[in-house]
Amino acid sequence: MMAHEVEGTAPVHGAHEVDYLRAGAGVRSWLLTTDHKRIGLMFYVLVVLMLLLGGAFALVLRTELLTPGPTVISAAIYNRMFTLHGVVMVWLFMIPSIPNIFGNFVLPIMIGAKDLAFPRLNLASLYVYAIGAVVTLAATIAGGADTGWTFYPPYSTTTPAGVLPVVIGIFILGVSSIMTAVNFIATTHTMRARGISWGRVPLFVWAIYSTSIIMLLATPVLGLTILLVGLDHVYHFGVFDPTLGGDPVLFQHLFWFYSHPAVYIMVLPALGVISEVVCTFAQRQPASYWAIALSSFGIALIGFAGWGHHMFVAGMSELDAGIFGAFSMFIAIFSAIKVFTWVATLHRGAIQFNTPMLYFFWFLFLFVFGGMTGVAVATQSLDVHWHDTYFVVAHFHFIMVGGTLTAFLAAAHYWFPKMFGRAYSEPMGLLTSFGVFLGFILTFLPQFLAGNAGMPRRYYSYPAQYQWLNVLSTGGAYLLAGALVLALLNLLIALRWGPRASANPWRSRSYEWMTPPIPPEHNFPVTPVIDRGPYDYHLTEEEAHARVSTAR
Amino acid sequence: MNELLRQLLFLPEQRSSLAREIDGLHYFVILVTMGGAALITLIGGYFLIRYRRRPQDTPRPHPGAFARPALFLETVSLFALGFLFLTFWTIGTRQFADLRTAPDDALDVYVTGKQWMWKFGYPGGDSEISVLYVPAHRPVRLIMTSRDVIHSFYVPAFRIKQDVIPGRYTTAWFEANEPGAYPILCAEFCGTSHSEMRGQVIALDPVDYERWLAGGLASAPAFAQKAAAEAENELAEAEPTMPSRGELAAAKHGCLRCHTLDGTPHVGPSWAGLYRAVVPLESGGERVADEAYITESIMDPLAALHRGFPPVMPSYLGQIAPPDVAAIIELMKSIRDVPHGPDVPWDGGVPGSSVTPEGVTP
Numbered sequence: 001m002m003a004h005e006v007e008g009t010a011p012v013h014g015a016h017e018v019d020y021l022r023a024g025a026g027v028r029s030w031l032l033t034t035d036h037k038r039i040g041l042m043f044y045v046l047v048v049l050m051l052l053l054g055g056a057f058a059l060v061l062r063t064e065l066l067t068p069g070p071t072v073i074s075a076a077i078y079n080r081m082f083t084l085h086g087v088v089m090v091w092l093f094m095i096p097s098i099p100n101i102f103g104n105f106v107l108p109i110m111i112g113a114k115d116l117a118f119p120r121l122n123l124a125s126l127y128v129y130a131i132g133a134v135v136t137l138a139a140t141i142a143g144g145a146d147t148g149w150t151f152y153p154p155y156s157t158t159t160p161a162g163v164l165p166v167v168i169g170i171f172i173l174g175v176s177s178i179m180t181a182v183n184f185i186a187t188t189h190t191m192r193a194r195g196i197s198w199g200r201v202p203l204f205v206w207a208i209y210s211t212s213i214i215m216l217l218a219t220p221v222l223g224l225t226i227l228l229v230g231l232d233h234v235y236h237f238g239v240f241d242p243t244l245g246g247d248p249v250l251f252q253h254l255f256w257f258y259s260h261p262a263v264y265i266m267v268l269p270a271l272g273v274i275s276e277v278v279c280t281f282a283q284r285q286p287a288s289y290w291a292i293a294l295s296s297f298g299i300a301l302i303g304f305a306g307w308g309h310h311m312f313v314a315g316m317s318e319l320d321a322g323i324f325g326a327f328s329m330f331i332a333i334f335s336a337i338k339v340f341t342w343v344a345t346l347h348r349g350a351i352q353f354n355t356p357m358l359y360f361f362w363f364l365f366l367f368v369f370g371g372m373t374g375v376a377v378a379t380q381s382l383d384v385h386w387h388d389t390y391f392v393v394a395h396f397h398f399i400m401v402g403g404t405l406t407a408f409l410a411a412a413h414y415w416f417p418k419m420f421g422r423a424y425s426e427p428m429g430l431l432t433s434f435g436v437f438l439g440f441i442l443t444f445l446p447q448f449l450a451g452n453a454g455m456p457r458r459y460y461s462y463p464a465q466y467q468w469l470n471v472l473s474t475g476g477a478y479l480l481a482g483a484l485v486l487a488l489l490n491l492l493i494a495l496r497w498g499p500r501a502s503a504n505p506w507r508s509r510s511y512e513w514m515t516p517p518i519p520p521e522h523n524f525p526v527t528p529v530i531d532r533g534p535y536d537y538h539l540t541e542e543e544a545h546a547r548v549s550t551a552r
Numbered sequence: 553m554n555e556l557l558r559q560l561l562f563l564p565e566q567r568s569s570l571a572r573e574i575d576g577l578h579y580f581v582i583l584v585t586m587g588g589a590a591l592i593t594l595i596g597g598y599f600l601i602r603y604r605r606r607p608q609d610t611p612r613p614h615p616g617a618f619a620r621p622a623l624f625l626e627t628v629s630l631f632a633l634g635f636l637f638l639t640f641w642t643i644g645t646r647q648f649a650d651l652r653t654a655p656d657d658a659l660d661v662y663v664t665g666k667q668w669m670w671k672f673g674y675p676g677g678d679s680e681i682s683v684l685y686v687p688a689h690r691p692v693r694l695i696m697t698s699r700d701v702i703h704s705f706y707v708p709a710f711r712i713k714q715d716v717i718p719g720r721y722t723t724a725w726f727e728a729n730e731p732g733a734y735p736i737l738c739a740e741f742c743g744t745s746h747s748e749m750r751g752q753v754i755a756l757d758p759v760d761y762e763r764w765l766a767g768g769l770a771s772a773p774a775f776a777q778k779a780a781a782e783a784e785n786e787l788a789e790a791e792p793t794m795p796s797r798g799e800l801a802a803a804k805h806g807c808l809r810c811h812t813l814d815g816t817p818h819v820g821p822s823w824a825g826l827y828r829a830v831v832p833l834e835s836g837g838e839r840v841a842d843e844a845y846i847t848e849s850i851m852d853p854l855a856a857l858h859r860g861f862p863p864v865m866p867s868y869l870g871q872i873a874p875p876d877v878a879a880i881i882e883l884m885k886s887i888r889d890v891p892h893g894p895d896v897p898w899d900g901g902v903p904g905s906s907v908t909p910e911g912v913t914p
Contacts, residue, residue, distance in 0.1 A: 075744050148741050154718060155701040155742060160803065242719025248702060249717065283605070283614060287621030313704065314715045315722045318652055322645045329637040336633050339592060340626045346599035348616030353604055361600065365593040372585030379581060379640045381574050381647030385711045388704060388739040449562040454708025456739040459747035463735065469562075538617040 017525060019421070019518035034119035035521055039126050040104035041419070046130065047097050048488070053137075054088035055481055057081055062443075062474040068464045075460040079146035080161070082458060086149030087140060087166070091173045092133055094404055095262065098269035100129070100180060102411045103208045105419060107184060109512040110202045112193025112530060114522040117186035125179035132176055136169025148458060150255060153240035153248045157232040164230035174223040177265075181215035184208055193511075195530035202510050202534040203279070203292050207272025210296040214261045214268070214303065222258035225251065249314055256307035264303040264331075266400055268296055270407030271338055274363055277356045277410050278342045280508040282349030285535035287341045298334040306331055312383045321380045328378035335371050339364070352506070355429030359410035362437045366406060370398025373448070388458075391451025394444045402440060409436065409487060416491060417501035421518035424494035432490060435483025442476025509544055510534045526550040554579075567734055567755075568710035569691075569727040570650060575711070577643050584636060651712065654725035658693035659686070665696065665703035665716040667742055668749035669787055676765070682751040682783040684736065685776070686728060687761035693725040704740035707753055713739055728755035733779030745789075752783045798883030801876035805868065813883075815891050820865060821858050825892030827884040832859040846881055 020037045023029075030038060060081055064071045073081065108116055116122050139145075143162025147155060156163050188209045192201070201209075228239050229251065238244025240251045275292050279285065286292055308316060308324030316324075342364070351357070373395040377383050386392055416424055446469040455466045462470070504513040511534055515523055532539065532547040539547070554572065557579045558565075566572045603616065661684065662673035673679045686692045696705060698718040705724060706713040714724035728734070738749035754776045756764055764772045769780055802808050810819035821831075831845070832838050834857040839845045848855060850872065853865035 075747070079741075079744065079746075146743075152702060152741070158701065159743065160800075242717075248719070282603070284617055284619075287626070288623060291626075312648075313713045315717065315720070318645070318649045321648055322641075325644065326641055329641060332637065333630065333634055336630060337626075340629055343592060343596050343599065344621045344623070344626055346596060346603060347622065348619040349599070349603045350605040350614040350616060351600055351603050353600060357600070361593070361597065364596045365589055368592050369585065369589035372588055375637055375640065376581045376585055379577065379644035381644045381651055382578055382581060384648070384651055384713050385574065385578075385708070387713055388706075453562040454564050454706070454735075454737065456706065456737050456747075458741040461747045463750075538613050540612050 017516070017520035019516065020521045021420075021518055023521040032123075034115065034123055036104050036108050036116050036119065036122055037419075037519065039122050040101050042126055043096060043100040043104060043129070046126075046133065047093055047101060050088055050092040050133065051097075051484075054085055054093055055484065057085040057088065059477060059481055061085060062477040064460070065462075065470045066474050068462050068467055070461065076146065078460045079148075079458070080140070080144035083145050083148050084140050087136060087145075087170065089400075090149055090262070090266075091170055092136065094266040094400060095173075095177060096129060096180075097266075097404070097408050098273060098411060099184070099208055099211055100125075102204075102273065102415060103180075103184060103269065106415060106512045107205055107208055108187060108191065109515060109519060109523050110205050110510065110534070111188065111191060111196055112511055112524060112528050113187065113191035114524065114527070116183050117191055118183050121179050121183055125176045125183070128172060128179065129176040132169050132172035132174075134169075135172055136166060139165030139169055150259070151226060151229050151251075152255075153229055153232065153246075153251050154242065156229050157236075157241055159233075163233045167226045167230040171223045171227055174219045177215045177219050181212035181219075184212040185216065188212075193524075193528050193530055195528075195532075196511075199289070200530070200533045201293075202512075203275035203286065203289070204269075204272035206293040207268050207275070207296050210300040211265055211268045214265050214300050217304070218258045218261040218265070221254060222262070225254040225258070249311070252311050252314060253307070256310045257304070260307040260310065261300075261303045263396070263399065264299050266404050268299060270363075270404045271296065271335075273407045273411040273414070274342065274360055275338070276508075276510060277360050277414050278345050279535045279537075280414070280506050280510065281352045281354070281357045281360075282346050283352075283507065283537045284345055284349040285533070285537055287344035287347070289533075289535070291337050291341050295334040295337040298337075299331055302327060302330050302334065306378075309378045309383065312380055313387050318380075325378050325380050329375050332371055332375045332378075335367075339368055354413075354426055355424070355433055356410040356414040358430055358433045359406045359413070362433070362440075363403060363406040363410065366398050366402025366440070370395060370402050373398065385454075386451060388456055389451035390447040390455045390457055393457045394447035394451060397444050397447070402444070406436070409433070412491060414506070415512075416494065417505050417517070418512060418515075418519070420495055420498075421501055422494050422498035423501045423505065424491055424498055428490040429487070432483050432487035435486065436480060439476050439478075439480030439483050443473050443480055444476070446470070446472040446476075507541075509536050509539075514548060564708040566709070566711075567728055567730055567732060568707075568712065569729055570647070571709070571711045571729075574647055574651075577640070577647060580643075581640055588633075651724075654693040654723065655691045655727075658691035658725055660693050660695060661686070663694045663696040663705060663716065664699055665705070665738070665742075665749075666699040667701065668738070668745040670705070670736060670749070670751045682787045683780045684751065684753045685761065685764055685772075686753060686755050687758045688728045688731045688755040689758065691725055691727040693723055695721055695723055697721050701742050702740050703738045703742050703749065706737045706739040707734055708737070709734040710753075715740055728753070731755050731757045731760070731773075731775075733775060733782075748786060748789045750783070750786045752779045754779055794879050794882035795886035796883075798876075798879035798881070798886075801872070801879050802883065805872055805876070807880070810865070813887055813890070820861055822892060823884050824887050824890035827881075827888045829892065833857065834859045834861075834863075843881055846884065847877055850877060850880075 020035055033039065064073050064078055139162060143165060145163050145166040146159060146161045147163065188205060231237050232239055232241060236244065238246045240246045240248050242248060275286065306324060306328040308320055309328045312321050377386050377392060377395055413424060413429055450466050450469040453466060455462055501517055503517045511530065529549050532544060536544060558575060561582065563575060566575060660675055664671040669681055671679060671681055672684045696714065696716045698716045700718060703716040704713055705716055710726040712724050712726050714722050716722060732755055734753045736751035736753055738746060742749065756772065756776060760773055769777060812818045812822045813824060815822050815824040826841050829841050830838050831841050839856055851869040852867055854863050857863055
């Protein structure tokens with residue numbers, strides 16, 4: 001299955017060093033660790049819990065929507081539930097998922113560093129995240145905001161539900177995001193091993209680096225905006241309240257100025273994972289390294305210019321709508337560069353087909369279709385019909401679940417041997433991957449049609465004509481949930497009973513695979529000097545080894 | 553072809569002058585996006601099979617590792633894609649301008665959204681709730697605002713949608729191309745009964761429209777009467793009950809800072825079991841807490857003060873609208889059977905300015 005000849009017990013690691021999992025025992029050694037790998041694992045546990053929680057909320061919502069009228073919960077609970085689902089999935093799962101777990105774990109190893117630039121800041125970001133999660137969840141469950149994750153005023157400033165505690169929780173989560181972003185940027189700039197020039201940085205690092213720039217620039221805007229909503233709600237400042245001279249549409253501009261780039265905070269790391277997976281399993285350097293690396297930047301920068309497409313029907317002028325529409329389509333061009341380059345990389349590769357690669361295959365369809373429907377909704381006249389309907393719900397779930405979640409799962413399988421030194425069951429991985437795809441399609445394809453037919457989102461009850469589409473969608477949601485739980489179980493079982501994996505089971509040339517099966521605490525006992533690129537598959541294995549030496 | 557695609561994509565009937573043209577772009581965009589996604593997946597899938605790793609592979613690099621990528625083809629595809637997007641954008645921009653620019657001869661109707669109903673006002677002075685009567689084959693311009701939070705006026709059959717925003721006016725227009733009743737939905741989340749905030753556009757034949765203008769609903773055609781009755785039912789579902797509106801009003805005006813609803817003693821008399829109870833007065837004598845006494849106590853609380861309670865309640869004369877007073881009384885009626893509890897005032901603080909409801913002191 002995964003038993004290939006070992007490429008690297010690479011020359012740079014000390015053979016007898018204790019791996020990071022055994023480097024210290026006891027709760028203290030985990031809770032006070034500054035090891036980026038352990039912090040990554042702790043994020044892993046928390047973030048997966050949040051995924052399960054957000055998924056459970058989604059199932060309640062879908063169950064409620066089985067019938068046009070009330071089914072299992074009341075309208076007031078339903079409104080809190082979809083708010084919870086959105087808040088948990090966006091801020092507690094999607095945004096921290098790939099950067100904080102896999103970014104934390106592999107980014108330093110990928111650039112030959114012993115840790116992140118600010119290890120304590122990294123640990124702090126974990127605790128800030130945990131505090132933010134507790135505050136947000138406690139607030140949403142205790143009082144419960146019923147505004148949706150978008151917090152549009154004046155509803156959010158006048159609702160009787162408790163909005164301020166929730167936004168304080170999200171504010172705290174934003175602080176954690178910023179801490180992580182600063183750390184990744186500083187690390188990428190200053191901690192690269194000798195020989196890893198900008199042209200040799202693995203593509204996943206480029207993706208995380210671009211993501212960090214967006215986080216750093218956009219998150220403060222969200223933090224302050226959402227805090228203003230909270231203060232408006234309690235103290236009636238009137239910034240967004242028209243009865244006090246404020247402007248509710250101003251909020252929408254500020255909110256989407258963050259939240260549209262936030263889509264790329266969620267998607268760019270996924271694109272980075274896919275780049276790694278494609279190159280490794282095709283055993284081929286990317287068709288164009290710079291096209292992939294720089295298109296991440298393109299997305300990060302142009303991503304800031306498209307926010308207005310969320311507001312075409314909010315009274316925007318035709319000129320503004322035209323400009324925002326054009327910028328939005330530009331982003332799709334940058335995404336297309338990546339997609340074409342991945343496919344071109346497969347061409348004449350030597351492709352090993354396994355679970356991460358199957359996830360890549362699903363990703364290809366879901367991301368392209370989700371992205372292209374993004375261009376469709378950026379087309380101004382079509383958006384008028386689609387805006388705030390299930391079409392948009394289906395579109396962003398295609399991008400965020402179809403894109404980010406499949407890439408997350410690809411990463412979970414791809415780096416599993418490196419993180420835990422064991423191999424998961426490949427047949428089970430492939431099977432659950434099929435289940436995820438089928439469940440996903442069954443859940444969200446009917447939602448495109450429901451949106452076309454005119455079903456608005458955030459509807460507790462709906463006209464009976466939409467029912468059978470909703471029944472299909474609910475069935476799909478249960479299938480998707482089941483497949484995800486099985487995929488998780490497959491990995492959990494492998495954690496304990498999986499066969500031992502070699503240091504480099506996929507025969508990758510990327511630098512993180514140079515470490516022992518489970519990396520030691522400081523990754524490399526001596527900082528390596530690397531005289532080759534991360535995708536130099538044109539070298540023989542001996543040559544690839546020979547170009548890594550130890551520095552003195 | 554139009555009909556086939558429309559049904560395949562589940563689009564509603566095209567009942568406005570612009571709907572068909574917009575759907576044309578819709579078909580084009582969806583076919584291209586669907587086709588593009590399928591194509592790239594097929595190509596990817598073909599490569600996955602065609603270039604799968606052979607068992608005889610050795611640690612030596614496979615020949616493909618030296619192959620030159622087809623970057624020229626990639627660049628050409630990118631420009632083709634960009635050109636396609638530009639086409640979407642060009643058509644979309646023109647259509648968007650059409651959607652936003654009402655013809656000069658349009659009939660104006662004023663629309664007010666509020667939680668959770670639509671109100672339509674005609675220049676002639678009439679107004680309708682939930683049902684918008686319009687003449688078919690004539691452009692109608694909607695001039696819209698909201699009384700509370702943001703709503704969105706959405707008629708799927710017309711392919712129009714426009715946010716309705718408090719503090720400003722937004723417009724939308726349409727020309728119904730066939731008489732009929734078309735659902736109005738609220739598309740912007742606006743609170744508990746958001747999904748019940750529905751209505752009907754009833755497009756009438758111009759002759760019928762004139763008849764309706766003169767004679768009202770009774771002289772409208774049967775389909776219109778049926779749709780209006782349906783809208784009436786939906787409105788009833790969306791409207792909160794009087795007691796629940798009373799509770800909202802009581803919360804809004806700060807009543808619940810001093811009065812409780814469950815019989816617990818507090819600054820003022822609990823409202824539980826208060827309605828129609830006999831109330832002993834500070835000045836001696838007693839009154840029955842009926843509508844008259846309750847209204848008087850709201851407007852001039854000290855005139856007939858409940859014995860045993862501090863004289864701290866401010867007058868709400870001119871502060872609270874009559875419908876809210878009615879709703880509060882209905883709330884009191886609804887908790888008439890809740891045990892009243894002992895008539896002892898709250899002793900948790902010094903009576904005085906500190907317990908005066910903030911912000912409502914006249």
